[in-house]
Amino acid sequence: MTDLRTAIARKRALDGLFALLALLALLTGLLALLALVVDLALDGAGRLSAQFLTSYPSRVPERAGILSAWVGTTLVMLVTALAAVPLGVAAGIYLEEYAPKHWLTDLIEINIANLAGVPSIVYGLMALGLLVYRLRLGQSILTGGLTLALLILPIVIVATREALRAVPGTVREAAYALGATRWQTVRDHVVTAATGGIITGIIVGLSRAIGETAPLVTIGALTFIAFLPPPPVQPNPPWISFDWLFAPFTVVPIQMFNWISRPQPAFHANAAATGLVLLAMTLAMNAVAIYLRYRLRRRLAW
Amino acid sequence: MRRSRRRRIGERAIEGALCLAAASSIAVTLGIVSTLVGEAVPFFQQVSLLEFLTDTMWTPLFAQARFGILPLVAGTLVTTAVALAVALPVGTLAAIYLSEYASRRVREVVKPILELLSAVPTVVYGYFALLFVTPALQRLIPGLPGFNMLSAGLVMGVMIVPYISSLSEDAMRAVPMHLREASYAVGASTFQTAVRVVVPAAVSGLAAAYILGVSRAVGETMIVAIAAGMQPHLTWNPLDPAATITAYIVQVSLGDLPHGSLGYQSIFAAGLTLMAITLVFNIAGHLLRKRFREAY
Numbered sequence: 001m002t003d004l005r006t007a008i009a010r011k012r013a014l015d016g017l018f019a020l021l022a023l024l025a026l027l028t029g030l031l032a033l034l035a036l037v038v039d040l041a042l043d044g045a046g047r048l049s050a051q052f053l054t055s056y057p058s059r060v061p062e063r064a065g066i067l068s069a070w071v072g073t074t075l076v077m078l079v080t081a082l083a084a085v086p087l088g089v090a091a092g093i094y095l096e097e098y099a100p101k102h103w104l105t106d107l108i109e110i111n112i113a114n115l116a117g118v119p120s121i122v123y124g125l126m127a128l129g130l131l132v133y134r135l136r137l138g139q140s141i142l143t144g145g146l147t148l149a150l151l152i153l154p155i156v157i158v159a160t161r162e163a164l165r166a167v168p169g170t171v172r173e174a175a176y177a178l179g180a181t182r183w184q185t186v187r188d189h190v191v192t193a194a195t196g197g198i199i200t201g202i203i204v205g206l207s208r209a210i211g212e213t214a215p216l217v218t219i220g221a222l223t224f225i226a227f228l229p230p231p232p233v234q235p236n237p238p239w240i241s242f243d244w245l246f247a248p249f250t251v252v253p254i255q256m257f258n259w260i261s262r263p264q265p266a267f268h269a270n271a272a273a274t275g276l277v278l279l280a281m282t283l284a285m286n287a288v289a290i291y292l293r294y295r296l297r298r299r300l301a302w
Numbered sequence: 303m304r305r306s307r308r309r310r311i312g313e314r315a316i317e318g319a320l321c322l323a324a325a326s327s328i329a330v331t332l333g334i335v336s337t338l339v340g341e342a343v344p345f346f347q348q349v350s351l352l353e354f355l356t357d358t359m360w361t362p363l364f365a366q367a368r369f370g371i372l373p374l375v376a377g378t379l380v381t382t383a384v385a386l387a388v389a390l391p392v393g394t395l396a397a398i399y400l401s402e403y404a405s406r407r408v409r410e411v412v413k414p415i416l417e418l419l420s421a422v423p424t425v426v427y428g429y430f431a432l433l434f435v436t437p438a439l440q441r442l443i444p445g446l447p448g449f450n451m452l453s454a455g456l457v458m459g460v461m462i463v464p465y466i467s468s469l470s471e472d473a474m475r476a477v478p479m480h481l482r483e484a485s486y487a488v489g490a491s492t493f494q495t496a497v498r499v500v501v502p503a504a505v506s507g508l509a510a511a512y513i514l515g516v517s518r519a520v521g522e523t524m525i526v527a528i529a530a531g532m533q534p535h536l537t538w539n540p541l542d543p544a545a546t547i548t549a550y551i552v553q554v555s556l557g558d559l560p561h562g563s564l565g566y567q568s569i570f571a572a573g574l575t576l577m578a579i580t581l582v583f584n585i586a587g588h589l590l591r592k593r594f595r596e597a598y
Contacts, residue, residue, distance in 0.1 A: 015491040019403050025395030029416050029467070032460045036422065039434045090323035098317055099324070110588065112327050117514065117584035118577065119521025121548050122334060124555075125573040129337035133561055150330050157327070181309060183316045204421075211423025214523035214548065218555045218569075253425040253524075260429050260528055268433060275426045286421045290414045 040279065044272025052273060056226040057255065061266035066274055068225040069255035072141070073210060075229060075244060076251055079145020080152065080209050085202055088153050092160025092198075097186050116154035123151045124218025132219055139220040141229060142245040147215050152205035159201020163194035196296045200289045207285035211278060213253040224258070225250045252278050338577060341570035348564060354571070360534040360550070362568040363557075369568065371575055373536040377451065377544035378579075381526050382519040384455025384540050385462055389515055392459070393466030394508065400467070401474040402496045413468075420464040428528030431457035436529065449531030449543035458525050466515045469591075473507020474500050506590045513587035517580045523548035547576045 055065025099105040127147040137143045167190050175185035191198070229247035233239060252274060259271035346354070349369040357370025396416065400409050436453040440446045477500050485495040501508065531543030532553040545553065551569045559566045 011491050011494070015493040018493040018496075019399070022395040022399035022403060025392045026399050026412065026416070028392050029396060029419055029460065029463045030412070033415070033419055033422070035434070036426070036430045039430060040426070043433070087323050087326060090320050091327060094317075094320035094324040098320060108324055108327060111331050113588050114581070114584050115327060115330060117517050117580060117587070118334065119523070119548065119580055121521065121523045121551055122338070122573055122577050125551065125570060126334045126337045128555075129341050129570065130333050153327065153330065181313050183313050207421060211421075211425070213423070213425045214527075214552060217552055220555060253423055256429070257425050257524065257528070260425075260432060268429075271429055272433075275423075275429055278423050279426055282421050282423055283418060286418055294410075 037279065040272050040275045043269055044274070044276050047269050047273035048276060052270075053277075057224055057258075058226075061264065061270055064259075064267075064270055066252060066255055066277065068228060069250050069252045069274070070277070071228055072221075072225070072249040073251040075141050076144045076148065076216075076249065077206060077210060079142060079245070080148040081202070081206060083146055083149035084152050084156055084205065084209075087149070088156025088202075088205075089160050089198060091153075092157045092164065093186060093191065095157070096161045096164040097190065098182070112154050112157055116158070120151055120212055121214040121218055123147055124215030126150075127215065127219045138246060139222070139248055140246045141249045143219055144216050144221060144249060144251070147219060148209040148212055151212065151215060152209050155205040155208065156201055159204065160194075160198050163197025163201065164190060166197060167193045196292055200292045200296070203285050203289045203292075207282045207289070210285070211253055211282050213251075213257055216251060216254055217257070221254055222248050222250050252281075334577070338570050338574045341567050342574045345564065345567035345571045349571075358536050360545075362565050363554070367564070371547075371572065373534040374545060374547045374550050374572060375575070376536055376538060377526075377530065377534070377546040377549070378520055378576075380538060380540050380544070381451045381455040381458060381522075381530060381546055382516060384452060385458035385519040385522075386512075386516065388456055388459025389462040389466050389519075390512060393463045393511070393515070394470055396463065396467040397470035397474060398496050398501070401471045402492055402500060413471075416467060417464045419460060420462075422461070424461065424522065424524040425528070427457050427461055428524045431525055431529035443541065446541055447531075447543050449529065450541055451526075451530045451544055452540040454526045454529035455540060457529065458519055458522055461522070461525070462515045462518050465518055466511045469511035469514065470504070470508050473504040473511065476507065477503040510587045510590035513583050513590065517583035517587065520583070521548065521576065521580050523552060527552040547572050 052065045053070070054067050055063060056067055057069075058064040095105065095108065099108075124147065127143060127150075131137045131143045131146060132139060137146075171189050171193060172185055175189045180188070225248065229244035229249065230241060232241060232244055234241045256271050256274040256278065259267040259274065262268075354369055354371055356372070357368055358372055359368035359370050360373045361368045400413060404412065431453045432448075435457055436446070436448060436450065439450075439453055446452075481499050481503060482495055485499045490498070526546045527549040530546065530549065532545045532549050533543060534545045534550060535542065537544055550572055554565060554569045
């Protein structure tokens with residue numbers, strides 16, 4: 001009897017010990033995130049100011065800022081979104097709503113799974129060889145935006161497919177029963193119902209693209225830019241100009257990388273402040289995505 | 303009648319356009335492979351494959367250029383091993399906790415926060431590794447150089463945790479409830495159920511998670527480029543500085559190499575090596591994941 005009791009007690013103790021260990025592992029991950037944010041804030045919060053956001057990089061760390069970097073990031077993201085969203089959503093719609101089940105569809109599916117696992121720097125090499133030199137787009141905003149668009153394409157496709165898959169078949173059948181064509185069904189009912197999920201995927205994809213450094217370093221984005229690209233709206237006819245697409249550029253993560261690589265601690269403070277800006281952007285985008293996903297799950301009551 | 307015909311043509315056109323969009327993903331793959339191979343072929347015409355695979359020095363930019371990929375592969379393997387030493391236990395245990403111990407409410411809050419770890423830009427992790435983790439480690443290990451693979455690997459491990467915990471948790475939650483109930487019915491504790499029933503049942507899913515984690519670590523660039531240094535150097539000691547395959551590509555890209563030179567081509571040969579390594583892992587992970595989905 002006492003043997004049994006001790007055996008049970010030992011089993012319980014072991015169970016508690018293991019639960020504690022597993023909880024500790026979980027906390028390690030969360031603490032690392034906290035340490036990272038606190039470290040950046042301690043090092044960089046002092047440098048965050050209006051001056052920092054409105055100045056060009058400079059040899060004097062106190063006068064330097066990230067104006068050209070965040071303008072570059074905004075323009076590159078514009079190109080990325082304009083290229084990746086239509087292409088990725090269309091591909092997702094085809095694979096989920098149209099594609100017949102045969103070898104080509106299988107091939108496309110395996111291919112997308114593989115593309116999602118290709119290291120980002122390989123996309124950079126592809127862009128360097130193909131976009132920069134063979135298509136002669138140069139080391140421009142257009143090249144950078146397209147590179148990141150290809151990089152996040154699998155994310156957008158997979159998210160679109162998952163959102164479409166969650167729409168029940170009854171919605172489609174109801175539309176068909178009223179005589180709608182396939183495209184009318186998809187456009188007016190299925191995609192409309194899946195919009196929230198698709199937008200969540202797009203936000204996650206773009207937040208990934210904002211933080212990407214390696215592929216843009218590879219295509220030769222510059223690290224020191226003390227001017228802005230030509231504005232898209234001109235004072236003279238024809239008023240709209242696309243010259244900015246072909247302008248050299250830098251982005252926020254590359255500016256940060258550049259400052260980390262310098263030996264002076266004052267530049268490291270600039271890097272930390274830039275990191276805070278970058279982190280705020282990506283975490284805010286992810287928070288929006290998490291919130292959307294949460295709301296969608298509650299509202300979905302098919 | 304005419305209207306329905308026009309409608310049919312319109313439907314066909316739209317289907318064609320959508321199909322073209324889906325097929326564009328194959329064009330991306332073709333673009334990647336053709337560019338890497340196209341630039342690497344002239345490289346291998348000047349450097350023999352034997353030298354590439356067996357030479358122990360990688361100095362393409364020196365006057366006496368040597369082209370042995372081994373130092374870069376060693377750097378990649380060491381940083382990956384350190385990262386996995388962190389990410390596998392932490393990720394697996396976190397997954398077990400979330401799947402077997404945590405209440406629904408805890409899971410709903412903690413899981414998204416944990417996944418934020420993979421949303422942090424890698425250049426920010428690089429900063430953290432170089433300017434926070436390395437100085438902390440230097441206090442523990444006197445004489446540790448400012449650039450070292452240990453610190454880069456540790457931080458990379460933290461970055462990979464959510465990839466592993468998320469996929470592992472999915473695999474464990476896919477294990478049917480009746481297996482757990484049977485285990486509890488014969489008097490097993492949560493710990494015994496988790497380790498002897500749930501984990502073995504989810505093993506192919508766990509393996510897929512680990513393999514995808516390895517592939518992430520091998521392809522990770524900015525953390526190692528910032529914190530492990532960029533000097534190619536054949537060493538298996540994680541306390542040393544060394545360059546990985548990815549760090550070498552960054553180092554060359556930062557300089558101004560003329561298009562078409564041997565140094566320029568060398569980054570494509572390095573990229574092809576990287577692509578080959580990750581492709582093997584990705585395909586293995588994909589196959590395993592398919593298997594665990596079909597299991598029940």
